[in-house]
Amino acid sequence: MAYSRVFSDPPSKSIFKTFAVMLLSILASLYFLHCLTERCGTCIPTEKRNTGPVEGFYASKLKDFESLRRKRLLQKWTSTRPLVMRHHSLIRRLEEDLPGIEADGHIFQADVKLSNSLDVDLETGGSYFDTGKLSALGEGSKKLPQAIIIGVKKGGTRALLEFLRVHPDIRAVGAEPHFFDRNYDNGMDWYR
Numbered sequence: 001m002a003y004s005r006v007f008s009d010p011p012s013k014s015i016f017k018t019f020a021v022m023l024l025s026i027l028a029s030l031y032f033l034h035c036l037t038e039r040c041g042t043c044i045p046t047e048k049r050n051t052g053p054v055e056g057f058y059a060s061k062l063k064d065f066e067s068l069r070r071k072r073l074l075q076k077w078t079s080t081r082p083l084v085m086r087h088h089s090l091i092r093r094l095e096e097d098l099p100g101i102e103a104d105g106h107i108f109q110a111d112v113k114l115s116n117s118l119d120v121d122l123e124t125g126g127s128y129f130d131t132g133k134l135s136a137l138g139e140g141s142k143k144l145p146q147a148i149i150i151g152v153k154k155g156g157t158r159a160l161l162e163f164l165r166v167h168p169d170i171r172a173v174g175a176e177p178h179f180f181d182r183n184y185d186n187g188m189d190w191y192r
C-alpha cells in the first residue's frame with residue numbers, strides 16, 4: 001500500500017510538467033511562425049496579396065503611370081529644337097565618318113544598323129526634322145518618328161532605347177523597323 005502511494009503522486013506531477021513544457025513549446029513555435037510570416041508579408045504589398053495578378057496594387061500603379069503618360073503626351077511640346085539640331089549634327093558626323101552615307105535633311109541611308117525609331121507625332125506636311133510639336137498618341141496611331149536611334153550592331157542601341165522608353169513623353173516602337181536598310185522601298189506609308 002505504502003509502495004503504491006509513493007508511485008501514484010510523482011508521476012502525475014511529472015505528467016503535468018511535461019504537458020506544460022509541451023504547451024509552451026507549441027506556443028513558442030506558433031509565435032515563431034507568426035513572426036516569420038509577418039516578416040515575409042512585408043515584402044509583398046497587402047493589396048497584391050489579396051487580389052489577383054492583374055488587379056490591386058500593381059494594376060493601380062500601372063493605371064497611374066499610363067494616365068500620367070497620356071497627360072504629358074497631351075501637352076504641346078514646342079521646344080524640340082535641341083533634339084532636331086542634335087539629329088542634324090549626328091547625320092553630319094555620320095557622313096563625315098562613314099563613307100557611302102547620304103543624307104538630305106529629310107531621309108538618309110546608311111550601311112549601319114538603323115535601330116528603333118522613337119514614335120512621336122509630326123505636324124502635317126512639316127519637314128521630317130523641323131517639327132516641334134508632340135501630341136497624344138492613341139493606340140494604333142501611325143506617325144512618323146521624330147527621332148531615330150542609329151547604331152552599329154552590338155553598339156548598345158537597345159539599352160539606349162530602353163532608357164529613353166522610361167520617359168513618359170517618349171513612345172518607342174516595339175520591334176526594330178529596319179526602315180532605312182531593309183524596308184526603304186516600301187515607302188513612307190509603310191514607315192508610319
Ligand SMILES: Nc1ncnc2c1ncn2[C@@H]1O[C@H](COP(=O)(O)OS(=O)(=O)O)[C@@H](OP(=O)(O)O)[C@H]1O
Binds near residue numbers: 158
Ligand atoms: N553601357 C553598356 N556598356 C557596355 N556594353 C553594353 C552597354 N549597353 C549595352 N551593352 C551591350 O551591347 C550589346 C547589345 O547591343 P545592341 O542593343 O546594339 O544589340 S543588337 O545589335 O541590337 O543585337 C550587348 O552585348 P552582348 O551581351 O555581348 O550581346 C549589351 O550587353
